[in-house]
Amino acid sequence: MSMDLALLNAVIAVAKAGGFREAARATNSNPSRLSDAVRRAEQQLGLRLFHRTTRTVMLTEAGKALLDRLLPAMTEVEAALDAVNKFRTTPTGTLRLNVPVSAARLVLPAIVPAFLARYPEIQLEIIAESNVVDIFQAGCDAGIRYDERLEQDMIAVPIGPRVQRFAIAAAPCYLDRKGRPQHPRELLDHACLRGKYASGIMAEWAFEKDGEIIKLQPAGPLIVSIGAAVDLAVETAIAGLGVVQLFEQWLRPHIEAGQLEPILQPWWQDFSGPYLYYPDRRLVPTPLRAFIDFIRELPES
Template identity: 55%
Template sequence: MASPDLADLDAFAAVARARSFRGAAVGRGVSPSSLSEAVRRLEAALGVRLLNRTTRSVTPTEAGQRLLERLAPALADVAGALDAVNQFRDSPTGTLKLNVPVVVARLVLPDFVGPFLKANPGITLEITAEDTFVDVLAAGADAGVRYGERLEKDMIAVPLSGPQRYQAAASPAFLARHGVPRHPRDLLSLPCIRHRFSSGAIIVMEFEKDGEVVRIAPDGPLISSSLELELRAAEEGLGVVASFEGFLAPSVAAGRLVPILEDWNPPFEGPFLYYPSRRHMPAPLRAFIDFIRARRAEA
């Protein structure tokens, strides 16, 4: 039996975890065909099929699953051994891959990226912004950013920023025409601009006051996954829009939108950086965590 190549073993592990050649390829920044060829080489070298492939799915065979279970810790040890040399450099080097929600990429990370990269010139930061909750390891990321209610219980979580706030708003002309809502249920009789996540789910507007939580799914003239379209429609008086306060801030400051139901929008806990527990943490990730903690200590 030919000795398998370490890179091919690593490629197999990535595909087996992601259950997809395309998903693994995106996480690693390579083509699906290169991963497919690597797995074929490995299967030829070992003389056994490791993955069952169909047009809809990729799943490990029994042999593939057993190999993955033994291989994953070994590959982590190899990565840790190679990364250990970082401690002998003046600053760490390598790539840090983060998977984050779109709102975090737009409102939170801009304050971190520049200062972090200037302080760590040897690190390349690779950020994927998406609203689908993913397995960070399967997606090829070192860590993810999500809000508390979406965190896996076996993950280590580090606060990334302070509290945030959700806000509803409408244009001055809209409020003059329809009146100012006094209770969230008033929105059920008003046109609203609704947001659709990439998963296909349409956001439910949620409000809270004095322990009372109100969730509503109003009707309206526009459903969109584009914040820019939603804001423009609201500014033109087509309906009430609800989103993160930071998204609406420029329109509110310019007078194009007016906040409503403000006493129904209390602050909530901000996002967390989360990552799996490992015996060895990659130096770029450790540097980012240290940077976050230092920034929060200064705040």
């Protein structure tokens, strides 16, 4: 029996993602196309591969048996294609990275243009979001995180600045009205513009000086989701409506322009820079290998 590899890939994508919509997002496809591919695969096999309800999509026993044998085989197919790809003078293919919004804004602009200039036949796709996801379910080759605590089957490679820190600032007009705090606990009497993770957890404001660490949950008039909405908090601070804490790189242009004034600088807390992480497997896809080698060439900052 012969079957189009595209149909088998659709079955794998739906099984990994646990649904057609989730698989469509991970593969940059659409649910109806994947549903049709799975239906055709089932017709050719003469077996139902998934139990479908309005809420869930689960593998049948036949589907589980197929996936158990299919996944290692498809890995070998990818390895064979990648081995052939190595004979090209220029690496080619697609590289999908799942990254925090902060990395997309503060880290990758110094890397991506030069990488694409060196490898014009590689297509780089960046998926930026604030919550940590399973890179496999997201259909990505690698991801970026801001700490090195990764699963045992992951490899971490430093990328971007090795030390970063959080800055805190407010508009001069706000500080003229409300006063300039000299200790982090004084922020409890200020209007603080805060961020919330996708999980619903409010981000703590952390400070450190001479070995003393202080963590606060200040109050304020605005809460934004950590990610793209952070710019709204910055603009609100510039408008003189509160205090904002964010990556120093993010706030630095506004500080240098005089729109924001830094406060509590001796208390600004350092943290380790981000890491590129990817599965510890025998063969790394050629586009990802090119990217890893490229960032390892860059000087540490």
